[in-house]
Structures are given as C-alpha cells and as structure tokens.
Amino acid sequence: MEVLSCSTKDTKELAGTIAKKLKKGDTLALYGELGSGKTTFVRYLVEALGICSRVQSPTFVLHRKYGFINHLDLYRLKSVVEAKNLGIEDILRDKDFVTIIEWPKLIEELFSDRTICINFEHIGENERKITIHNFN
Ligand SMILES: Nc1ncnc2c1ncn2[C@@H]1O[C@H](COP(=O)(O)OP(=O)(O)O)[C@@H](O)[C@H]1O
Ligand SMILES: [Mg+2]
Numbered sequence: 001m002e003v004l005s006c007s008t009k010d011t012k013e014l015a016g017t018i019a020k021k022l023k024k025g026d027t028l029a030l031y032g033e034l035g036s037g038k039t040t041f042v043r044y045l046v047e048a049l050g051i052c053s054r055v056q057s058p059t060f061v062l063h064r065k066y067g068f069i070n071h072l073d074l075y076r077l078k079s080v081v082e083a084k085n086l087g088i089e090d091i092l093r094d095k096d097f098v099t100i101i102e103w104p105k106l107i108e109e110l111f112s113d114r115t116i117c118i119n120f121e122h123i124g125e126n127e128r129k130i131t132i133h134n135f136n
Contacts, residue, residue: 001131001132001135002129002130002131002132003129003130003131003132004123004127004128004129004130005037005127005128005129005130006126006127007126008037008040008044008126011037011040011041011044011128011130012044012047012048014041014130015041015044015045015047015048016044016048018045018132018135019045019048019049020048021135022045022049022098023098024068024095024096024097024098025094025095025096025097025098026098026099026114026116027092027098027099027100027101027111027112027114027115027116028098028099028100028101028115028116028117028118029101029104029108029111029115029116029117029118030042030100030101030102030104030118030120031104031105031117031118031119031120032119032120032121032122033120033122035122036120036121036122036128037120037122037128037130038102038120039055039056039057039073039102041118041120041130042055042071042100042102043055045069045100046066046067046069046071049067049068049069049098051066051067051068051069053066053067055071057073057102062074062076062077062086063086063091065097068096068097068098069097069098069099069100070091070094070097070098070099070100071100071102072088072091072099072100072101072102073101073102073103074101074102074103074104074106074107075102075103077103077106077107079106080106080107080109080110083106083107083110088107088110089110092110092111092112113134114134115134116132116133116134116135117132117133117134118130118131118132118133119131119133
C-alpha cells in the first residue's frame with residue numbers, strides 16, 4: 001500500500017487506519033531519512049491506540065515504553081551483536097507489546113516474515129510518500 005501524505009493530518013489518518021488492525025505481538029519497522037516523519041507517525045499511532053504518553057525520539061535512550069508499545073530508535077546502534085546484547089530478541093518475541101523500530105536496517109535478520117515494514121520518503125516540505133509492506 002502506498003500513500004501520499006500531504007500534511008501531518010494525512011499521516012495521522014494513516015496511523016489511525018493502521019492502529020485499528022494492530023495486535024499485540026506485531027512489529028513495525030520504520031525506514032526513512034531523518035525528518036521523513038517516522039517519530040511523528042509513532043506519536044499519532046500511540047495516540048490512536050488510546051495511550052496518553054509523550055512520544056519523543058528515543059535516539060539517546062534507544063528504547064522507550066508507552067503502555068503496551070515498545071518504541072526503539074536504533075540510529076546509534078553499531079552492530080546486530082550490540083542489539084542482541086541489549087535484549088532485542090526478547091523484545092521482538094514479546095507477545096504483550098506492539099514493537100515499533102526506527103532505523104531497523106541493522107537488525108533486519110532478526111525480523112519474522114510478519115514484520116510490517118513502512119518506508120517514509122521526503123517529497124516536499126509537507127509531502128511524504130509512505131509505503132507499507134506486509135500489512136493486510
Ligand atoms: N506529511 C507529513 N507527515 C509527517 N510529518 C510531516 C509531514 N509534513 C511535515 N512533517 C514534519 O516533518 C517532521 C518529521 O520529523 P520526525 O517525525 O521527527 O522524523 P523522523 O523520526 O523520521 O526523523 C516533523 O516536524 C513533522 O511535523
Ligand atoms: Mg525519529
């Protein structure tokens with residue numbers, strides 16, 4: 001599925017659509033350059049799921065939790081070994097959480113075939129092309 005988001009409002013609407021179908025145990029991998037809208041999407045998704053938490057980029061913390069959401073930002077990660085040492089495999093296996101991962105490239109080998117991949121592409125100041133794979 002491919003969506004052209006022309007404003008944060010469109011991204012919010014998309015997050016709402018996806019939130020309706022998410023189940024605990026699901027993993028979302030969010031790809032895209034800095035400023036492409038990954039964290040903004042997470043913020044709307046968390047809101048749509050009825051969780052009242054302030055979503056910040058976890059770049060320095062790597063991992064935050066809001067209700068039943070795991071939010072990881074692996075921008076600073078050096079290797080898959082480092083991710084394993086941080087317990088990433090247990091996080092991915094946890095059926096009580098929806099896990100959302102920004103900058104997931106390094107740990108792709110740990111994903112199951114059910115991982116939902118979303119790519120964010122910067123098109124213009126307020127335009128983002130959002131492509132969703134493996135979401136039925
Ligand atoms: N259509 C859009 N969808 C999402 N974010 C948008 C859109 N248009 C503009 N933006 C802005 O782009 C920025 C995206 O930042 P952020 O979500 O932190 O990106 P990332 O996490 O990918 O680095 C925010 O300031 C947001 O308001
Ligand atoms: Mg971010």
